[in-house]
Amino acid sequence: xxxxxxxxxxxxxxxxRISILNCDYTNSMFDYFLWYKKYPAEGPTFLIxxxxxxxxxxxxxxxxFLNKSAKHLSLHxxxxxxxxxxxxxxxxxxxxxxxxxxxxxxxxxxxx
Amino acid sequence: KAGVxxxxxYLIKTRGQQVTLSCSPISGHRSVSWxxxxxxxxxxxxFEYFSETQRNKGNFPGxxxxxxxxxxxxEMNVSxxxxxxxxxxxxxxxxxxxxxxETQYFGPGTRLLVL
Numbered sequence: 001x002x003x004x005x006x007x008x009x010x011x012x013x014x015x016x017r018i019s020i021l022n023c024d025y026t027n028s029m030f031d032y033f034l035w036y037k038k039y040p041a042e043g044p045t046f047l048i049x050x051x052x053x054x055x056x057x058x059x060x061x062x063x064x065f066l067n068k069s070a071k072h073l074s075l076h077x078x079x080x081x082x083x084x085x086x087x088x089x090x091x092x093x094x095x096x097x098x099x100x101x102x103x104x105x106x107x108x109x110x111x112x
Numbered sequence: 113k114a115g116v117x118x119x120x121x122y123l124i125k126t127r128g129q130q131v132t133l134s135c136s137p138i139s140g141h142r143s144v145s146w147x148x149x150x151x152x153x154x155x156x157x158x159f160e161y162f163s164e165t166q167r168n169k170g171n172f173p174g175x176x177x178x179x180x181x182x183x184x185x186x187e188m189n190v191s192x193x194x195x196x197x198x199x200x201x202x203x204x205x206x207x208x209x210x211x212x213x214e215t216q217y218f219g220p221g222t223r224l225l226v227l
Contacts, residue, residue: 009152036218043116043202043218044155089154099168100216102147104154 003027004092004103012109019077021106023090026071030092034100035064035075038087047088048075080110114138116205116219124225130191133222137184137205143167144186145216146178149200158201161186162208190224198226 005024013019023033031052036044050057050064050073057064063076077084090103117136125131137144145168146158157170161180178188184205190197200223204216 006154034215041220043204043220045218046215049215091155097167099145099157099160099170101157102155104152 002104003030004090004101006088006090006103006106008106009104010107010109012111013080015082015110015112016079019075019080019084019108019110021075021077021088021090021108023073023075023103024071025073025092027092027094028071029094030101031095032093033064033066033073034091034093035062036089036091036102037084038089038105044089077108080108082110082112084108085110116203116217118201118203118219118222120222121220122223122225124227125193126227127193127195129193130189131193131224132187132189133201133203133224135186135188135203135205135219137186137203138217141205141207141217142184143206143208144180144184145204145206146186146188147202147204148172149202149221150198155202158188193226195226198224200224 034049035047037047038044048059048062066073087105087107089105091100093100119134143162145160147155160168164180175191180186200221202221204218206214206216
């Protein structure tokens with residue numbers, strides 16, 4: 001029973017274009033969402049987060065959008081750069097002290 | 113500040129054996145979480161320790177256990193290894209002043225291969 005889903009295992013985008021990574025969740029109790037990026041042979045690193053009281057959070061080239069009614073969030077990367085090529089994990093948590101549930105990840109390839 | 117360190121980085125075991133993995137969190141971090149990463153499954157939460165107590169637990173069998181020491185270092189143990197336990201085991205630490213809302217910092221992982 002996967003509570004956090006990333007239905008696209010992989011995505012290829014041209015350098016300079018927008019990358020959109022999608023994430024769906026099933027548990028309406030989730031109120032905090034995070035994106036992590038992972039390079040091969042390294043642990044995931046935190047990218048950006050959003051609380052359920054917001055519908056958008058921006059940090060430089062990265063923007064996360066949250067649609068609570070659809071239980072959907074997306075990560076936009078504009079413009080995409082070759083260094084963005086990595087696996088991106090969407091994650092969610094219910095309360096401040098609850099475990100963080102990760103999705104299966106989407107592998108992004110940015111083609112020069 | 114040194115990052116999260118995990119030892120060993122690679123491990124090969126045979127079915128039926130047991131294994132202990134170690135994680136040293138960032139200095140000052142009190143929470144340590146463990147995850148199993150396998151292809152297609154993403155990061156599966158194993159457990160979280162805070163101040164030497166297990167605070168959260170995932171849906172793994174009792175063969176998976178862990179502990180945390182007074183210096184926040186953590187170990188996880190897997191007994192009676194099965195082929196399906198082959199995975200990357202990741203440890204993450206956080207200050208845990210605000211609980212799960214804080215950023216987790218991950219170590220590079222321990223790659224376990226069970227033959």
